[in-house]
Amino acid sequence: MANAIPEALQRLINNFSALPGVGEKTATRYALYTLRSNENFALEFSKSLKELHEKIKLCSVCMTYSQDDPCPICSNIQRDSSVLCVVEDPSDLLAIEDANTFKGLYHVLHGAISLMDKITPENLKLNELERRLDSGSVKEVIIATSSTRAGETTAHYIFDILKDKGVKITRIGYGIPMGMDIKYADRATLSKSLGARQEFQL
């Protein structure tokens, strides 16, 4: 086995293995697929990886990944700049954009406070968030962190630093997901959902 895999192939297998959730077997499958495919596939793929960090930077306003600065969302004058939705990661922003319902702007923290993972408030884009409120144009901050321990900690921390800034602070609703049968919901979600009950509206 030792020398059955050529070194150049083994290196690519190692690269694929570093991706989240990819084990040795899957990485080998990806690498052999790439080798079996037309060379252009590998070359295009190589080019995308080479240019990734070159081309994509953080938007200096909302801190999401972008090729332009400010990003297309921040520079879209049709969006409501009085509402900021604070998310942990660029992927959360993409998920909310995908739902196609939010018309305000975003602020990306790049993580959540977690002592276990050694992520402190200083590691997040919180100074940048505070500075955005100085202009006075922001009227509401929607905290859309995850309903995990780190997300909760981060939400409370943000509330603390913003509560005297004269902006409305809200949180997205947590509860039973749409389409989910109540009997399959876990206890934490059920009690959150009962606590978040609202008056019935037709």
Add this chain to the structure above:
Amino acid sequence: MANAIPEALQRLINNFSALPGVGEKTATRYALYTLRSNENFALEFSKSLKELHEKIKLCSVCMTYSQDDPCPICSNIQRDSSVLCVVEDPSDLLAIEDANTFKGLYHVLHGAISLMDKITPENLKLNELERRLDSGSVKEVIIATSSTRAGETTAHYIFDILKDKGVKITRIGYGIPMGMDIKYADRATLSKSLGARQEFQL
């Protein structure tokens, strides 16, 4: 959503999506992980992909992927060159090498005959296999194709073209996998395994 994903990121997502079994969501996860990681990760990954086809060619003897020609297996004088194990793909060769029990040489066909997938005998490395038998040093050819319809068709085809060459032609054993409970085996495997019964040995 349309412009929420920067173009350079979208291109990388498309590259990852082309890998077997990778959907849009997984590809996005891989791409964001790469973007979040140190730039060196993307650059090393890019380099591996760029060099893949440059460095790896087919061994001119056994047709497997190799950086050297002949490959380390074919040029290993400790191996028994009188036995050839014929496999469909380089990954089959790796699996057999991994079992660390076979000491002969290989021949890689790069596919199996399948009219549905438009793979005919001409697409496989069959001429190269016949030519290897001309030297007269090969005494046995072990056919180790998969137990799929394409693998069976290929096995029969090889038997036909080699049967008058004066070499022993064998097939690997098919049956119940080691550690498998008989009640979970499918009918085809069970009948194959009964047909392949051997005298009991202590």
